[in-house]
Amino acid sequence: MPASDLALLTEAARAAGEIALRYWRKRPDIWDKPGGAGPVTEADLAVNAMLHAELGASRPDYGWLSEETPDDRARLGRGRSFIVDPIDGTRAFIEGDASFAHSLAVADAGRITAAVVYLPARQALYAATETDAATLNGRPIRASGRTDAAGATLLTSKPSLAPENWREGRAPPFRREFRASLAWRLCLVAEGRFDAMLSLRPTWEWDIAAGDLIARRAGARVTDRHGNGIAYNAPEPLARGIIAAPEPLWSTIRGALR
Numbered sequence: 001m002p003a004s005d006l007a008l009l010t011e012a013a014r015a016a017g018e019i020a021l022r023y024w025r026k027r028p029d030i031w032d033k034p035g036g037a038g039p040v041t042e043a044d045l046a047v048n049a050m051l052h053a054e055l056g057a058s059r060p061d062y063g064w065l066s067e068e069t070p071d072d073r074a075r076l077g078r079g080r081s082f083i084v085d086p087i088d089g090t091r092a093f094i095e096g097d098a099s100f101a102h103s104l105a106v107a108d109a110g111r112i113t114a115a116v117v118y119l120p121a122r123q124a125l126y127a128a129t130e131t132d133a134a135t136l137n138g139r140p141i142r143a144s145g146r147t148d149a150a151g152a153t154l155l156t157s158k159p160s161l162a163p164e165n166w167r168e169g170r171a172p173p174f175r176r177e178f179r180a181s182l183a184w185r186l187c188l189v190a191e192g193r194f195d196a197m198l199s200l201r202p203t204w205e206w207d208i209a210a211g212d213l214i215a216r217r218a219g220a221r222v223t224d225r226h227g228n229g230i231a232y233n234a235p236e237p238l239a240r241g242i243i244a245a246p247e248p249l250w251s252t253i254r255g256a257l258r
Contacts, residue, residue: 005106005114005129006115008058009114010127012055013116014120015050016047016051016104016118019043019046019047020087020093020120021121023041023042024100024121028041028042028043039091039094041087044068044087048066048068051084052064055084059080061079062080063076063077064081066083067084067206079109082106083105084103084105084206085102085206086102088181089180089184091180099119099121099179099180100119101119101183101184101187102120103117104117105210107233110231110232110233115212115214117186124137125137127214128216130217133218134215136187141191142190143246144189148249149173149252152174152175153174154175154196155177155178156198157178167256167257172252172253177194182197183211186215189245190211190218191218192218195245198241198242198243198244199242200241202238203240205232205238206237208242220250221243221247222242225240225242226241
């Protein structure tokens with residue numbers, strides 16, 4: 001059941017935080033992934049190993065999709081699958097920044113049914129199921145009520161605002177902000193601390209699965225960059241970008257994009 005899945009994810013996320021904090025700001029070993037896929041640390045691998053073992057033991061019939069595990073396409077034949085980013089924001093983790101997160105979700109027939117995003121260095125745990133409100137440390141949260149793009153805060157990378165991405169050759173008058181973790185960006189929209197988030201680049205499911213559900217259950221609309229819903233546990237687990245914002249701000253962003 002989703003509720004028990006949420007309890008399982010919450011316990012696992014807190015255990016992941018305990019492991020990560022043992023390495024944080026302690027000069028962990030770092031390697032570069034092949035193909036320019038970015039850095040990975042011994043903390044990423046330790047958290048991944050624990051999550052794979054503990055979640056797999058609790059739900060042996062679930063599939064598994066993680067940034068730090070070679071993809072086993074047997075997950076495609078499972079009714080439900082875990083989608084996990086052991087440490088989202090690895091570069092921030094390496095730099096000693098507190099904005100890294102553990103992102104854990106359960107997918108069922110393309111839908112995310114339970115989700116947790118935990119920032120252990122900030123003691124912030126976001127959670128949701130597909131039937132319950134999004135919460136931060138147990139308290140309900142809600143996306144902002146902003147309707148106008150002028151002055152709205154948009155979490156995105158600087159290249160997203162390049163003229164070639166926008167129909168009129170320039171972005172609407174957003175106030176751009178940035179956070180390293182995509183999962184946390186979605187949660188910050190859910191919390192109403194920022195009005196919207198946008199990523200135009202192809203986006204791995206493990207970065208956004210948990211945050212997607214949390215943002216939607218807080219009242220935001222979440223789609224890929226073209227306005228389509230995202231089906232999770234896909235054969236190629238890569239979304240075509242992501243937009244998250246309350247309506248009508250979502251429509252303003254989508255309508256202004258090329």
